[in-house]
Amino acid sequence: MTIQDKKLEAQEVPLSRRRFLGLLGKGAACAGAIVGAVGAGNALGAAEAGSGKHAYQQNDKQYAEAVNDPPKIPEYNWNDHQWAMGVDTTRCIGCLRCMEACKMENSVQMDANHNRTWVERYVYLEGSNTALIDSQADPKNIANAGSETKFRFDNRYKDAKVEKAFFVAKLCNQCEHPSCVEVCPTGATFKSKDGPVLIDTTYCIGCQYCVQACPYGARSFNESRGTAEKCNWCYHRITKGLNPACVEVCPTGSRVFGDRNDPESPVSLFIRNNHVQVLKPEMGNAPNVFYVGLDKEVV
């Protein structure tokens, strides 16, 4: 059994799909509980009718409901957990299912300028010492797919002589020393005890200082709500024992999630069994997303 296989095994989805759907039914009030990949048809229609804008986007009523009556999280103690994520770039195939799932799960704005997670494609052409980089937000990729809401990379390197190519998934690193939290003037964004950096959207004034301060470009601004946005590792899911949506849908097991307090959790194994790196360590943010297979060109 190779390390990779062990990893996959350990990463087994903790709940059966059926039970998972059942849970969703109960916790429908949680922020954007419309999960991608799993029959989002009806919910999608409703959301669209409500907001009249972006498909999948939570409508204002749903949003208000989620904010005013946040779902109760029974028997969850944030002192007991230390969440972390691993990304194995050698496994990523750039299918972008994670992006799609994230947009739906968290009702992220559907245009290409607002992302909680995205994937970068690095391509070294033969004889070149630097990589060509793009993401789904590249106009050519969007033009090729025909829409910002179809998450695809184009096939632009079909006829090129490619020496090396790989994908790197990006998301908020839920830093140990988050610069976004440091600069927030109101304390609306804060570091939770169990790891994720969260935003209180009822308190955020929308100054976007945090957007400036994040070295990883992980934050965006939700114009319609007037507040900052970013990945929170699907906090509403992980506190119920589920995986973040992106981890859930990743077909190759490129994304690994778990509790570092549990030495046998997928992420603990991932960190123990690999030489892991973090992005931009020189920033001093001490990220909690650990990478395998980074390259000098990765930004």
Place this chain on the structure above:
Amino acid sequence: MEHVFEHVTPFVGYVYPNETDFPWSQLIVIYPYITGLVAGAFVISSLDHVFNIKSFAPISRFALLTALCFMIFAPSPLLFHLGQPTRAFNAVITPHWTSAMAAFGYVAGFYLCLLVLEVWFAFRADIVAMSKARTGIMGKIYGWLSLGSDDLSEHALAIDHKVARILSMIGIPAACGLHGYVGFVFGSLKTREWWSSDLMPVIFLLSAVGSGVGLVIVLYVIVSKFRKTPIIDETMRGLLYVMFTGVAIVMVIEGLEILEMFYKAREGIETVRELIAGPIWVGMYIQWGMSVFALLTTSALLVLNVHGKRLVTWLFLSGLAMMIGVLAMRWNVVIGGQELSKTMKGLLTFTPELFGRESLFTVLIISICPYAALWLVTKLLPPWGEKIEPESRAFDVHKLA
């Protein structure tokens, strides 16, 4: 494809997808610009109040009112920029002290109070005199403004003077603090290569003084023309000295900053070079062109010992140049910093919106407001030290009728 490229900023190279939505727009360009004008105008006013440099006496109170009027509008660009302006006070009620921005409400509030107090002490004698000279509603208003303190004895006036002086003394470090602090908001961000510099607060402060002096010169000349009063040569010479010092130092430090950046040549320096040659080249030309013009003109005025009309014309022009140059510098810093991607492998090109909440139109309105306010305030509190007589009524209902 209906939502494609709704407000995407075009880019070259690779930028993080979220960066295509610009966080800080042109409103954040004029915010440091306006606070800068406040700092500069205040410094001029205190040269007489604190250091007793008599050549500045004729414009000291006018500069003080200028500082006040600009300060009133300094927070407005921020309010227009906030996604949730009604929650602005959250930062004051529960300040998160690790944030450079958290202190803004306090710093600005403190400074505004200080200015209001100083204005009151500097103008109290006039207010009392006017409450006696005016009749009707204006008389009443001046009465209220005097807050019932109508003692004009020598002793009382001496106290006024002393208090105004002390306030002004506190005001100098406060003005420097206010503006150095704005520089810190930018300079302390490690994320952006173009901002993250220890020199940023100093640069902001010095260029603020430069632009503020420029503003006072420009306003003084224009107002004197309108009032048909002579422009005092000695005052202009004094302004010339301050202006020359300001421009010279700020240019050296700005030059040093760029030199340092290129000399260190950290990763991504090619992109910095492309930024200067690309998206902000117009701004860079304006900034440096205007600064060089102001430096050369003021140097020539000094060397050739120019007085009179020629001094007025050229100093006016260099004051204007300084105002434009510093505005361009603010643009280059605030917008340029964001045009340089955090990836250091890409550049964005920002195009401002013309109409809307965060647009050039809003900028225009906000920029006009302080001047309009200044016009009204000088009507209410004439700063030129002329004798107050019943005939020279400004807001007099009798006269209007």
